Amino acid sequence: MRARIPRELHPDQVGLDRHGLRRPDRTRTPLSRGASMRTGIIGTGRIGTVLARILVAAGHHVVLANARGPQTLGPLVAELGAAASAAHPAEAAAQAELLVLMVPFERVRGLLPPRVVQDKVLVDATNAFGGPGAPADLGGRGSSDLVAEWYPDAQVVKSLNTMHFETLAVAGTAPGERLAHFTAGDDVKAKEIVAGIITDLGFAPVDTGPLHSGGILQQPGGPLFNRPLTEAQALAWISH
Numbered sequence: 001m002r003a004r005i006p007r008e009l010h011p012d013q014v015g016l017d018r019h020g021l022r023r024p025d026r027t028r029t030p031l032s033r034g035a036s037m038r039t040g041i042i043g044t045g046r047i048g049t050v051l052a053r054i055l056v057a058a059g060h061h062v063v064l065a066n067a068r069g070p071q072t073l074g075p076l077v078a079e080l081g082a083a084a085s086a087a088h089p090a091e092a093a094a095q096a097e098l099l100v101l102m103v104p105f106e107r108v109r110g111l112l113p114p115r116v117v118q119d120k121v122l123v124d125a126t127n128a129f130g131g132p133g134a135p136a137d138l139g140g141r142g143s144s145d146l147v148a149e150w151y152p153d154a155q156v157v158k159s160l161n162t163m164h165f166e167t168l169a170v171a172g173t174a175p176g177e178r179l180a181h182f183t184a185g186d187d188v189k190a191k192e193i194v195a196g197i198i199t200d201l202g203f204a205p206v207d208t209g210p211l212h213s214g215g216i217l218q219q220p221g222g223p224l225f226n227r228p229l230t231e232a233q234a235l236a237w238i239s240h
């Protein structure tokens with residue numbers, strides 16, 4: 001059976017040969033370090049919906065929030081089953097142990113009361129664009145630096161922002177070498193938690209360093225943005 005090759009992904013990177021046929025599978029051992037965590041996903045558009053689906057498929061619980069209200073999330077919650085629920089953003093943030101921001105970057109400031117994310121891991125998966133495909137001019141600052149400024153008591157980790165949603169949907173369960181997801185942040189424990197979830201999803205976590213310097217590598221205009229790399233390629237790139 002031929003498998004579909006997602007956009008922006010070379011067949012070799014999802015375990016397909018150049019004809020789109022699956023190569024033999026390999027064994028993966030999920031660490032499940034984050035499996036008992038309830039993840040809040042704020043933003044359930046293209047990328048947020050995909051993340052919800054693959055987290056639930058990996059055995060995680062999710063609480064979802066969007067701009068239009070939880071009543072609009074009924075079909076997605078029904079599709080995902082008992083592991084999913086919907087709430088308003090601040091409620092979702094309060095219920096979740098870990099939060100992922102998947103809204104337009106311009107919506108992040110003021111999105112949540114800072115006290116609800118106090119001491120929580122806040123994964124910033126947003127990207128700041130100044131125009132179609134062009135990075136925003138942030139005067140040399142990282143967009144996640146700003147997120148950390150707006151939510152000073154959260155443990156901000158920039159992650160899950162570099163991969164196209166169509167790739168995220170399929171690449172974690174495809175045979176072959178794992179693709180990398182990057183983590184940038186100043187709190188080592190928070191990065192480990194995010195790395196556990198990345199592993200559960202079938203990807204390889206690769207640490208890019210502190211929030212500022214690592215975040216700049218990962219954001220639009222940076223060398224790791226929208227560039228699917230295998231774990232080996234990513235590690236080689238980081239260490240060179």
Ligand SMILES: NC(=O)c1ccc[n+]([C@@H]2O[C@H](COP(=O)([O-])OP(=O)(O)OC[C@H]3O[C@@H](n4cnc5c(N)ncnc54)[C@H](OP(=O)(O)O)[C@@H]3O)[C@@H](O)[C@H]2O)c1
Nearest residue numbers: 043044045046047066067068102103104126127161164165
């Ligand atoms: N698309 C990708 O492949 C991809 C990959 C990596 C990272 N990202 C980043 O992820 C973010 C979302 O991208 P997307 O493509 O998924 O966008 P999208 O399809 O337009 O979805 C945006 C989501 O954000 C929600 N939202 C907007 N304002 C909100 C608010 N004030 N409170 C709560 N929810 C709000 C929207 O709610 P409604 O549904 O109610 O309108 C929608 O669910 C962007 O920052 C993007 O750069 C995208």
